[in-house]
Amino acid sequence: MKKMRGMEIEIPITPMLDMAFQLLTFFILTYRPAPMEGQFSMNLLPAQKAIDITKEQPKEESTPSLDASLRTLKTVLRAGGNGLLGEVTLADRPIQGMDELKKELEGFVNDPVVTFDQALIKVDPHLKYSELMKVIDVFSSLKPKPLTKLSFSELGPDEGGGPPQ
Amino acid sequence: MSASMNNDVRAEPNLTPLLDVVFQxxxxxxxxxNFSQDNFDSRIKLPVAxxxxxxxDAAKLGDERLVLNVDKDGHMIFNGQVLSADEATQKIKLEAQIARQNIKTLKGKVEQGEALPARIVIRADRDTPFAALFALINTCQTNGYQKxxxxxxxGP
Structure with missing residues (x-):
């Protein structure tokens, strides 16, 4: 019995270490770091019949007729050459650059008199997605509250949405 | 004498700390x-914003999501396969039907016009023309997706 107490039991851990190294090698080889992707989360509602807020007197209270004819802040994006952003208009006013667009949009968003129920972006069918993203970037960075309830529609040929130049 | 000394000396390095580190x-x-790579398609060059x-992460786990990869020609890529416009429409319609069926099984009936709770994740190439993207978004909206x-x- 005394002899048993003095015995050393050695568990061989070398095979376990070998296996652990193999597992480690597998995980290192299959590891692909995820790219730094972000996203814009938004509710894209189907475009509805619109009333231009610049041509319609704002109503004090919402009425049941709003569902049928929503007051709309319209942004038009026309493509220039190679699908790049050519011309931007906000409520029929030409805009020069993204900084001005942001400034004008914040003016509409923070204006207590001029209210709108939907923001409609009419986009040239040939405009590249990256150019559209620049505009969505501006809508999503508005202060104090970003505009994420958007509707998209395609710019028809009669509205200047034509083939790329 | 010296030979027997050499035979008795056994170098036994303590491997336990090494094993601990390896396990960590x-x-x-x-x-x-991430084995699934979240339907990540390396052919898609995303725009920068x-x-x-x-x-x-909470939304990632909680929400049901349908990831649509769109290449620069406007074709939808689903599970690595490039789909035509018709195939893409059929695929979205099928996914919407499955989503409705799942909700019906779990919670109750979802009306035909009612919005689905699932999110559509669009991974479109930076050069995709808007027309192709708009057609896909329209198809999704027609089938009840709004998020x-x-x-x-x-970053670049």
Whole structure:
């Protein structure tokens, strides 16, 4: 019995270490770091019949007729050459650059008199997605509250949405 | 004498700390590895947008999501396969039907016009023309999807 107490039991851990190294090698080889992707989360509602807020007197209270004819802040994006952003208009006013667009949009968003129920972006069918993203970037960075309830529609040929130049 | 000394000396390095470190490394890689890659398609070059926010982990786990990869020609890529416009429409319709069926099984009936709770994640190439993207968004909206996540890179 005394002899048993003095015995050393050695568990061989070398095979376990070998296996652990193999597992480690597998995980290192299959590891692909995820790219730094972000996203814009938004509710894209189907475009509805619109009333231009610049041509319609704002109503004090919402009425049941709003569902049928929503007051709309319209942004038009026309493509220039190679699908790049050519011309931007906000409520029929030409805009020069993204900084001005942001400034004008914040003016509409923070204006207590001029209210709108939907923001409609009419986009040239040939405009590249990256150019559209620049505009969505501006809508999503508005202060104090970003505009994420958007509707998209395609710019028809009669509205200047034509083939790329 | 010296020969017997040499035979008796056994070098036994303590491997337990080494094993601990290796197991910790394995645990780290097991936690960060992502086999599914979230339907990530390396052919898609996402546009860059500074205010794009990283995806919320809680939302990632909680929400049902349908990831649509769109290449620069406007074709939808689903599970690595390039689909034509008709095939893409059929695929979205099928996914919407499955989503409705799942909701019906779990909670109750979903009306035909009612919005689906699932999110559409659009990973479109930076050169995709809007017309192709709009057609896909329209198809999704027609089938009851209203929540969209548009993917972009945080930096160049």
């Amino acid at each position: 490394l394995i645990t780290f890689f097991m936690l960060v590895i 500074g205010s794009a926010r990283p995806q919320d 969209f996540d548009l993917k972009a890179m945080n």
